[in-house]
Amino acid sequence: MNLAVNLGKDGLDKRVARVAEVAARHADLVDSEGRFPAEAVSAMKSEGLFGIQVPKSLGGEGASTSEIASLCTVLGQACAASAMIFAMHHIKLSSMVEHGLDSKWHSMFMSRIACEQFLLASATTEGGIGGNLRNSICAIEVEGDICRLKKDATVISYAVYADAILITSRAHAEAAPSDQVMTVFLKDQYRLERTHVWDTLGMRGTCSDGFLFEGEAPTEQIFPKPFAEIAAQSMLASSHLLWSGVWYGIAVDAVARAQSFVRAAARKSPGVTPPGALHLAEACTLLQMVRSNIRSGLGAYEQAKADPDVLSSMAFAVAMNNVKIASSETILTIINKAMIVCGIMGYKNGTPFSLGRHLRDANSAQLMISNDRILANTASMLLIHKQDTSLLG
Structure with a gap:
């Protein structure tokens, strides 16, 4: 069908x-x-x-x-x-x-x-590498037409509900930590042993438990291109841009709830500007900035897809890193302003203006690939790369 x-x-x-x-x-x-x-x-x-x-x-x-x-x-x-x-x-x-x-x-x-x-899941994190997805400790073992992999994956989001897991490892036992491959394992080709339970402040429904992964599959399921190329040319941009789309959506709903609150207050006191209206205006300004930031990043990515050299360039990596940093940090300010607008009705659960879930979920944004790690990578690149400061460049 x-x-x-x-x-x-x-x-x-x-x-x-x-x-x-x-x-x-x-x-x-x-x-x-x-x-x-x-x-x-x-x-x-x-x-x-x-x-x-x-x-x-x-x-x-x-x-x-x-x-x-x-x-x-x-x-x-x-x-x-x-x-x-x-x-x-x-x-x-x-x-x-x-x-x-x-x-x-x-x-x-x-x-x-x-x-x-x-439904596809991802296993790029590993115990002992500190959240650096561009390094692996585990190595894929290839024997004839079969490959085997054991990995201590500290986080695999929705792993038990996925139909397949795309997992990274060193290319072979003698490979350097950064010499990685990615392999697709189907649900009936691996076993999961839970090691950590996902009991968190926000994004609770992603069920991102930790697991010991053990899989066996045909070697043809290993990606033909190295993970370094995959990460630079597709995963970096798609992660930052699609995550930013989610975060923007959280902020949009928070502002919508704040706007509804202000409108309700204005109806009760015609001719009087509700006290939260100014904070709402500030939130809308920031929301527009986030939207423009993401749209610019999407445009840059769609244009760069035609040229692998551009996708792998420092300039492109810096631009995508900036999208992620700006989106993840600004949405927290937006939602906080929405909370100020809604007051106790936003702070309480179970009201039409409740924002606790929004605020808790949004706090994950700075941690999904740590902003500190991204800023450190950007800082290293800026030692070599000259930042483009033109308005339309």
Whole structure:
């Protein structure tokens, strides 16, 4: 069954709106219970959203990064955990679309993703490397046509609910920590032993437990290109841009709640400007800055895709790092201003203006690849790279 064809009568906007309605209905329970947003993910699969990035030639819809980021924003307004799962799936799928088309197995797997709506998870973190995804301790073992891998993965988001995991490792036992490959393991090809439980301040529904991973699969499931190339040319940009789309959605909903609060106050006292109105105006100004920042980053990425040298350049890496830093830091200021506008009604749970979940989820943004680590990388590049300061350059 070609799900994309069957759903083609409805555009992505209508389909994601239906998913967002489901996600919003369960968002508070997903947060309070720290449970997987099963209803929203089921709706995503029913609407065919997990395969939209797959090229049309392989049964998908060929959706662009910009289109997917826009969907992340819609879902982020409803349930941040659901939106983040959707974003992380498409970050991994982007690696396959950009770097797996020359591989028969990966091309066939993309067709399965479009047809069967597989959910992809990522295992790039590892105990002992301090969150540096560009280094690995574990190494893939290749024996004939079979590869085996054991990894102490400190975080694998929604691992037990995924249909496949894309996991990084050293290319072989003698390889340097940065000489990495990425391999696709299907659900029936690996075993997971939980080592850490995801009991966190926010993004609770992503269920990002830690696991000891042990898998065995055909060697053809190893990506043909080194992970260094994948990370620089697709994963860096798609991570920062799609995550930013989610964070922007959280902030959009916070501002919408603050605006509703101010309007309600204005109706009670006609002709009097509510005290929170100025904070609302400030929040809207910052929200526009975040939107412009993300749109600029998306435009730069879509343009750079035609040139691998640009994608691997310092200038591009600095630009994408700046998008992530600006988005992740500014949304916290926006949501705090919305909280000031709504006052105790925003601070309390269970009101139409509650913002506790938004604020807690947004605090994850600075930690998803630590801003300090990103700034350190940017600082190192700026020792060599001259920053572009032109307005339209």
